Amino acid sequence: MAYKTVLKYSDVTPRADYLNRRQLMGGAAGLTAGLTLGPALGASSDASPYSADLETTALEDISSYNNFYEFGTGKTDPAKHAHQLTIDPWSVEIGGMVDRPGTYGLEDILGKVTLEERIYRFRCVETWSMVVPWVGFELNQLLSLAGVQGAAKYVAFETLYRPDEMPGQKTVSLEWPYREGLRLDEAMHPLTILATGIYDDPMPKQNGAPLRLVVPWKYGYKSIKSIVRVTLTDKEPQTTWNMLQPSEYGFYSNVNPQVSHPRWSQAYEKPIGGGLFAKRQETLMFNGYEEEVARLYDGMDLVVNH
Numbered sequence: 001m002a003y004k005t006v007l008k009y010s011d012v013t014p015r016a017d018y019l020n021r022r023q024l025m026g027g028a029a030g031l032t033a034g035l036t037l038g039p040a041l042g043a044s045s046d047a048s049p050y051s052a053d054l055e056t057t058a059l060e061d062i063s064s065y066n067n068f069y070e071f072g073t074g075k076t077d078p079a080k081h082a083h084q085l086t087i088d089p090w091s092v093e094i095g096g097m098v099d100r101p102g103t104y105g106l107e108d109i110l111g112k113v114t115l116e117e118r119i120y121r122f123r124c125v126e127t128w129s130m131v132v133p134w135v136g137f138e139l140n141q142l143l144s145l146a147g148v149q150g151a152a153k154y155v156a157f158e159t160l161y162r163p164d165e166m167p168g169q170k171t172v173s174l175e176w177p178y179r180e181g182l183r184l185d186e187a188m189h190p191l192t193i194l195a196t197g198i199y200d201d202p203m204p205k206q207n208g209a210p211l212r213l214v215v216p217w218k219y220g221y222k223s224i225k226s227i228v229r230v231t232l233t234d235k236e237p238q239t240t241w242n243m244l245q246p247s248e249y250g251f252y253s254n255v256n257p258q259v260s261h262p263r264w265s266q267a268y269e270k271p272i273g274g275g276l277f278a279k280r281q282e283t284l285m286f287n288g289y290e291e292e293v294a295r296l297y298d299g300m301d302l303v304v305n306h
């Protein structure tokens with residue numbers, strides 16, 4: 001089966017649960033109208049304890065206001081230009097400190113992992129936010145396929161470099177390819193997923209098709225899109241925004257209302273999709289995931305390690 005088909009959430013969820021969810025969500029009409037209530041936790045057997053019971057942002061908003069500099073620096077550039085990207089076939093090269101390095105075809109990967117829905121808060125460093133019903137699988141499942149060696153301490157990620165299809169890469173807005181990294185314990189955390197879809201749809205190209213990282217307690221720029229390379233290493237990897245401006249964008253980039261960006265406060269955020277008069281809301285420590293992730297940073301100075 002081609003992965004485009006596998007990606008549909010209805011294909012990976014037992015039909016009874018799926019219908020049950022749809023009913024809970026007020027039917028398909030509610031889905032297309034956006035701003036639906038997420039599935040009630042515990043109501044269906046596959047609801048993840050990591051999925052939040054929050055009102056989700058409309059797909060139209062999630063997929064029309066984007067940061068994806070490979071397609072331009074404007075918020076509407078990705079939706080305009082990302083259709084040029086070829087995403088089939090797709091493979092991910094996994095290397096470095098792993099037992100089974102190699103080129104992993106996306107279809108093979110998807111045959112070996114468990115896809116599920118995760119409703120997560122998503123907070124951009126620019127102070128906008130949204131709630132996204134991702135479909136994806138835990139990154140730790142991919143890392144287990146490759147077999148992480150004992151000496152590995154970090155995971156580095158790279159986006160595809162293909163200037164013919166990504167017009168932004170013909171400019172020097174960023175250093176290409178886009179790069180990101182996580183400490184190994186962050187990468188293994190069950191909240192960290194590789195997403196392949198949003199709602200019951202394959203990932204829109206402007207959101208990072210066919211495979212993008214989602215780390216919900218960190219600023220959005222850590223969630224690298226359209227990944228083609230994953231490397232296990234014992235050195236802290238270089239990351240795109242940190243390379244550009246280290247004083248403004250640290251390696252950790254944990255959402256923290258108390259640590260201001262040098263040019264603006266991070267105490268508040270504004271949900272997208274609400275128009276000009278959307279109410280700002282207080283930013284939550286670790287974007288609301290404090291209970292799950294604070295222990296990863298015990299004893300660390302979160303100002304120095306911003």
Ligand code: MTE
Binds near residue numbers: 125225
């Ligand atoms: N990944 C790549 N390859 N290129 C980018 O420009 N932008 C990042 C991140 N991942 C970016 C990227 C930033 S700044 C944010 S806020 C999120 O993607 C935006 O994700 P979204 O467009 O799906 O909301």
